[in-house]
Amino acid sequence: MKTLSSPFIWIILVVVGGASLLPILTNSVSLREDMFLMLMLVILASSINIIMGYTGYVSFGHIVFFGLGGYLAFFLMKEFQVQFMLAALVGGAGASLIAFFIGIPVLRLRGAYFALATIGINEAFRSFFTNFDLFGGAVGMFFNFSVYDAYGGAKNAGQLAYYAMVVLALVTIGTSFVIKKSKFGLGLMAIREDQDASMVLGIDPARLKVLTYTISAFFPAVAGALFFFKNGLIEPGPAFELHRSIEALVMVMLGGYGTVTGPIVGAVVYERLRGFLITDPTLSNAHLVIAGVLLLLIVLFVTAGVIGWVRQRVPALRRYLE
Amino acid sequence: MFSKMTRLLWIGIVLVTLLALAACAPAPTPAPTAAPPTAAPKPAATTAPVATAAPQATTAPAPTAAPKAAEPKKLLLGFTASQTGAQQVASKKQIEGLQLWLDDVKKAGGIKLKDGTTYLPEIKFYDDESKTDRVQTLYTKLINEDKADFLLSPYSSTLVKAAAVVSEQNDKVMITAGAADDATMEQGFKKTFQLYTPASRYLTGAADALKKFVPTAKKVAIIYEKDSFSTSVANALQPYAKSIGFEVVLFEGYDTGTTDFAPFINKITAANPDAILGGGHFADGTTFSKQLFEKKVPIQFVAILVAPPEPTFKDIGDAALGIIGPSQWEPQVTFSAESAKAANLPYYGPSNKAFTDAYLAKYKESPSYHSAGGYAQGLVLQKAIEDADSVDPAKIVAALDKMNLMTFYGVIKFSTDAKTHGKQQAHGMVYMQWQKDSAGKLVTQIVWPLEAKSADAVLRK
Numbered sequence: 001m002k003t004l005s006s007p008f009i010w011i012i013l014v015v016v017g018g019a020s021l022l023p024i025l026t027n028s029v030s031l032r033e034d035m036f037l038m039l040m041l042v043i044l045a046s047s048i049n050i051i052m053g054y055t056g057y058v059s060f061g062h063i064v065f066f067g068l069g070g071y072l073a074f075f076l077m078k079e080f081q082v083q084f085m086l087a088a089l090v091g092g093a094g095a096s097l098i099a100f101f102i103g104i105p106v107l108r109l110r111g112a113y114f115a116l117a118t119i120g121i122n123e124a125f126r127s128f129f130t131n132f133d134l135f136g137g138a139v140g141m142f143f144n145f146s147v148y149d150a151y152g153g154a155k156n157a158g159q160l161a162y163y164a165m166v167v168l169a170l171v172t173i174g175t176s177f178v179i180k181k182s183k184f185g186l187g188l189m190a191i192r193e194d195q196d197a198s199m200v201l202g203i204d205p206a207r208l209k210v211l212t213y214t215i216s217a218f219f220p221a222v223a224g225a226l227f228f229f230k231n232g233l234i235e236p237g238p239a240f241e242l243h244r245s246i247e248a249l250v251m252v253m254l255g256g257y258g259t260v261t262g263p264i265v266g267a268v269v270y271e272r273l274r275g276f277l278i279t280d281p282t283l284s285n286a287h288l289v290i291a292g293v294l295l296l297l298i299v300l301f302v303t304a305g306v307i308g309w310v311r312q313r314v315p316a317l318r319r320y321l322e
Numbered sequence: 323m324f325s326k327m328t329r330l331l332w333i334g335i336v337l338v339t340l341l342a343l344a345a346c347a348p349a350p351t352p353a354p355t356a357a358p359p360t361a362a363p364k365p366a367a368t369t370a371p372v373a374t375a376a377p378q379a380t381t382a383p384a385p386t387a388a389p390k391a392a393e394p395k396k397l398l399l400g401f402t403a404s405q406t407g408a409q410q411v412a413s414k415k416q417i418e419g420l421q422l423w424l425d426d427v428k429k430a431g432g433i434k435l436k437d438g439t440t441y442l443p444e445i446k447f448y449d450d451e452s453k454t455d456r457v458q459t460l461y462t463k464l465i466n467e468d469k470a471d472f473l474l475s476p477y478s479s480t481l482v483k484a485a486a487v488v489s490e491q492n493d494k495v496m497i498t499a500g501a502a503d504d505a506t507m508e509q510g511f512k513k514t515f516q517l518y519t520p521a522s523r524y525l526t527g528a529a530d531a532l533k534k535f536v537p538t539a540k541k542v543a544i545i546y547e548k549d550s551f552s553t554s555v556a557n558a559l560q561p562y563a564k565s566i567g568f569e570v571v572l573f574e575g576y577d578t579g580t581t582d583f584a585p586f587i588n589k590i591t592a593a594n595p596d597a598i599l600g601g602g603h604f605a606d607g608t609t610f611s612k613q614l615f616e617k618k619v620p621i622q623f624v625a626i627l628v629a630p631p632e633p634t635f636k637d638i639g640d641a642a643l644g645i646i647g648p649s650q651w652e653p654q655v656t657f658s659a660e661s662a663k664a665a666n667l668p669y670y671g672p673s674n675k676a677f678t679d680a681y682l683a684k685y686k687e688s689p690s691y692h693s694a695g696g697y698a699q700g701l702v703l704q705k706a707i708e709d710a711d712s713v714d715p716a717k718i719v720a721a722l723d724k725m726n727l728m729t730f731y732g733v734i735k736f737s738t739d740a741k742t743h744g745k746q747q748a749h750g751m752v753y754m755q756w757q758k759d760s761a762g763k764l765v766t767q768i769v770w771p772l773e774a775k776s777a778d779a780v781l782r783k
Contacts, residue, residue, distance in 0.1 A: 030462050030466035127577075131548075137553060138553035139553050142505055144510045145510040145511060154490060154491040155491050231487060235550055237578065238453070238455065275459075278449060278451070279448055279460075279463070288406075
C-alpha cells in the first residue's frame with residue numbers, strides 16, 4: 001500500500017487515462033483507433049519490460065501470448081457466445097497458465113538461449129493453430145457481424161473494446177510499477193544483475209522468474225483478445241507475428257528498459273513516428289529505413305533510452321521518475 | 323552494472339532488430355500515397371476508344387458542350403495499397419487498373435447524374451505494408467479524417483477481411499477486388515461487395531480441365547500455401563477432385579514465405595501424381611514453378627494460383643512453359659456487347675480490347691487480372707452511381723443489389739441473401755496457360771473453359 005502512495009504512479013495513470021479520454025471528448029473515431037493501437041503497444045511493451053527490463057530475460061517471442069489470448073477468447077466468444085470481457089479474462093488466464101508451464105523449463109536457459117527458445121515457442125504455437133482445425137486452421141476464425149448486436153452493434157462494440165483496452169493499459173502500468181517497487185521486483189533486479197549472487201542472498205530465481213513470466217503473459221493475452229474481438233477475425237499469421245514482438249522490444253529500448261515510464265514513452269514515440277512516416281507522401285517509401293537509423297542513433301548515443309537518459313542527466317528527477 | 327556478457331547480448335539484440343528492420347525495408351515503389359493519379363502520358367489517339375462513359379443510350383447525358391455546366395463535385399475514393407511487403411506486386415497492378423479507370427472517367431468529363439450534377443472521382447491511399455493492423459487504422463483514417471465517400475479494397479483476402487470490418491462498422495460502401503476468400507463474404511456484411519469469383523471456385527475448373535486434357539489422369543497432388551485464401555481454395559478443391567473420380571495422393575500445405583520446395587517436390591515425386599494443383603501467391607507460386615522445372619519433375623499438368631496470370635511470371639523463362647493458372651480475367655476473354663446481348667444482359671464500360679490497349683499504352687505492359695479487377699472496382703461503382711442517380715450510400719447499395727450486367731471483366735451480380743450478402747455470384751474463372759508462339763516467345767493463352775479458349779492446351783514435357 002505504501003507503494004501506491006507514490007505520487008509518480010498516480011501522475012502517470014492520470015496522464016495516460018486523460019489522454020485516453022481525448023477521443024471520447026473530441027468524438028474522434030480516428031483518434032480512438034490510433035489510441036487503441038497505441039495503448040495496445042503500451043501494454044505489449046510494458047509486459048515485455050517486466051520480464052526483460054526488470055529480470056534481464058529478453059523474450060523475443062512474447063507475442064505468443066497475444067496470439068494465445070486472442071485465440072482462446074475468440075474461440076469462447078464464437079463457439080459459446082461468452083461475453084467479450086469474460087472471454088478476454090479467461091484468455092488471459094489461459095495464456096498465463098501456459099506461460100507458467102512453459103516457463104518452468106525454458107527459464108532455466110539464460111541469455112541468447114532463452115531469447116531463441118521464445119522465438120521457437122511462438123513459431124510452434126503459430127504452426128499449431130495453422131494446422132488445428134478446431135481453431136479454424138490456416139483460414140482462422142471470424143464472427144458473423146450479428147455477434148456485435150449483443151453489444152449494441154459493431155460500432156458500439158468497437159467503443160467498448162476501447163474502454164476495456166484503456167482499463168487494461170492502466171492496470172498493466174500499475175502492475176509494472178507495483179512490481180518494480182516491491183520486494184519481489186527487487187529480487188528480479190537482483191537476478192538481472194547477477195543471478196548467482198542473488199541466490200547467495202536467499203532469492204529463489206526459478207520461482208521468481210516463472211512467476212514474472214506468468215504475470216507478463218497475462219496482459220498481452222487480454223490485449224490480444226480485445227484486439228481480435230474488435231477485428232472480428234483471427235488468423236495465425238497476424239496473431240503470432242514475430243515482427244510485432246521485435247517492435248515492442250524496440251519500444252522498450254527506445255523509452256528505457258527497466259523503467260515504468262520508458263515502455264510508455266517508447267510505444268507512443270515509436271507509434272507516432274511510424275504513423276507519421278507511413279502516411280507522409282514523401283517519407284512513406286523510406287519509413288522503415290528512417291526508423292532503423294533513429295534506432296541506431298538512440299542505441300549509440302542514448303543507450304539507456306529516453307527515460308534512462310533523463311534520469312542520468314537530471315539526478316533530482318530520479319526519485320520521481322520511475 | 324551489467325556484465326560484459328549482458329552487454330554483448332544487448333548488442334546482439336540491437337543487431338537482430340536492425341536486421342529485421344532492414345529486411346522489411348521497402349523496395350522501390352511508385353508514388354507513395356494520396357492525391358489524384360499521375361497524368362497519363364497521352365499516347366496520342368491510341369487511347370481514344372477507351373471512353374468508358376457507358377455505351378448504352380440509357381446512361382448519362384451526352385458530355386457535349388453544356389453552357390451552364392456546374393462545377394464538378396469531388397468524390398473521394400479511399401483505400402490502402404500494399405506498396406511494401408508480400409502483396410506489393412499484385413497490389414501495384416490493382417492500383418494501375420484503378421488509375422486507368424480514373425483517367426477514363428476524367429476524359430469522359432466525370433460521372434454525370436440526370437440532374438446535371440457531375441462527380442469527379444479522386445483517390446487517396448496509404449501503404450498498408452501488407453499488414454492487417456495497419457489496414458484497420460488506415461481505413462479508419464480514410465473514413466473519419468479524409469472523409470472518403472466510398473471505399474475500395476486493398477489487395478489480398480486477409481487484408482480485405484480486416485478492411486471490410488472497419489468499413490461495415492462505419493456504414494461505408496466498399497467494392498472489393500483482390501479478395502476471393504469465401505469466409506470474408508459470409509460474415510453478414512451489408513455494404514461490402516465482392517468482384518472476384520470466390521476462392522471455392524478457383525481450382526475446381528482446373529480439375530475439370532485435367533479430366534479433359536489428360537483423360538488417363540487418376541492421381542492429383544494438392545500443394546498449397548497455408549494462408550486463408552489458398553487453404554480455402556484447397557479445401558474446396560479436394561472434395562471436388564474426389565467427386566469427379568481423382569485420387570488425392572498428396573494434400574500438403576506450406577508456410578507463407580516458403581522459398582525451398584525441395585521437401586515437397588520429393589514427396590510429389592514419391593507420390594507420382596498425374597497433376598499438381600495448388601500454390602498460393604506470386605512469390606511462392608513463381609518459386610515453386612521454377613523449382614519444379616529445375617528438378618525436372620515430369621508432371622504433365624500443373625495449375626498454380628495467382629502467380630501465372632501475372633505478366634512477370636514469364637521472367638522465370640522456360641519454367642513458365644505449360645503452367646496453368648486460374649484467372650479472374652485475361653486479355654483474350656470474349657466478353658463483349660454481342661455476348662452480353664446473347665446472354666440477355668446489358669453491357670457496360672469499355673470493350674476488352676479498348677481496356678487492354680489503353681493499359682498497354684499507359685504502362686507499357688499487358689494488364690493482369692489484378693489490373694482488370696482494379697479497373698472493374700471503379701467501373702462498378704460508376705455504374706451503381708449512375709443507376710442510383712445519386713451518391714447516397716443507401717441508394718448505391720440498392721443499385722448494387724440489383725446489378726446484373728456484363729463488362730469487359732465478366733458478368734457481375736452480387737448475392738442479396740442475408741448470410742452471403744455482397745458475395746460474387748455470376749463472375750467465372752478462366753484458365754490461362756503459358757505457351758510459346760511461333761516466334762518462340764512466351765505468351766499466355768486461355769485454355770479453359772473450351773468455349774472461351776484462345777488456344778489448345780499444351781501438356782508439359
